[in-house]
Amino acid sequence: MPQRDYLRDPAAIYRQSFATVRREAVLEHLPQAAHALAIRMIHSCGMVDLAGDIRVSDHAVEAGVGALQEGKPVLVDCEMLARGIIPSRLPAANAVICTLNESTVPQLAQDLSTTRSAAAVDLWAEHLDGGVVAIGNAPTALFRLLELLEKGAPHPAVILGFPVGFVGAAESKEELIENPFGIPYVTVRGRRGGSAIAAAAVNALAGGEAP
């Protein structure tokens, strides 16, 4: 059988992928500074129509880039997201912190009558100030973060909020968009989201070659 005719060169694959996204995605509603970020998010999920649901607040990109360059940690809600962050792109060997599997979380979740994902957010407290929050799975994690902020928790530099699914995902992201704290954010309205999009957002803010 003949050798398959498919693109094998990694650099050419990246170029052609990003060219396709640039050609097809409508990004005009987003700040210019957020275009590269949005392109990476779209690239990660294969959906150019994601663009229409992406919301980026003013200065979110600048805040996220700045926080990472200052060496602030990245707080994530799940292990898949942690694994999607490319360490070599992080500008200051930033810590990537996932508290979901800490030993105290199951009991804390029971005490708070909530999910483990939400309880794990309570363990972020000491790292929140000026940090980068990325949520790629659990709506309850984003809801809990917003509750803690209402109670006076330190403000992160930026919230990358991409919980996914059918219960609370859309609602938690609408609350993020309406957030009265003035914290910069990036999100995707509706049910879509996930670890791949969240990791792409972190990797975009981390720097490296623009797409």
Place this chain on the structure above:
Amino acid sequence: MPQRDYLRDPAAIYRQSFATVRREAVLEHLPQAAHALAIRMIHSCGMVDLAGDIRVSDHAVEAGVGALQEGKPVLVDCEMLARGIIPSRLPAANAVICTLNESTVPQLAQDLSTTRSAAAVDLWAEHLDGGVVAIGNAPTALFRLLELLEKGAPHPAVILGFPVGFVGAAESKEELIENPFGIPYVTVRGRRGGSAIAAAAVNALAGGEAP
């Protein structure tokens, strides 16, 4: 500010999520045995319209369940996917093998003039026979697997093929659907795919409570 009114009980969240997917997703084109699998895949990405792109060959579910129960390994193309597989669901403490970051891969990729993802597939050889292959990222990994099968590589029990993106993803999955090897498969036509969907497919085959 009042306590937010959102669902916090994990079991209730799961129930309501799966009820929504069952209500909204059209699964009639799929084998009955694949409905639970498809529901989990849809749950992982928040998109009920994914259903229309899901293709499941005859006996794919039975082949995957059987292979896992026999203790066969799961071969994956990326670390995010590996992290999304829930070890406690695997029926035989099955190995989850990701060769992407093995030390020989960069040189092999250079020698083969291909991506690291494709080169990593060459290192699956000794584990392929009767195993479960899950691809959640790289089209070149799926293309390479099909090439190796053409060259006489041992047949896996099932191929869960979900490469994502703009270059080769749709094409590699069409080749999987047309595959002349008679190997059972699960896939999603088009550009969509990814680690979350792939992990959900593995977790569904691994067993546990049906959604």
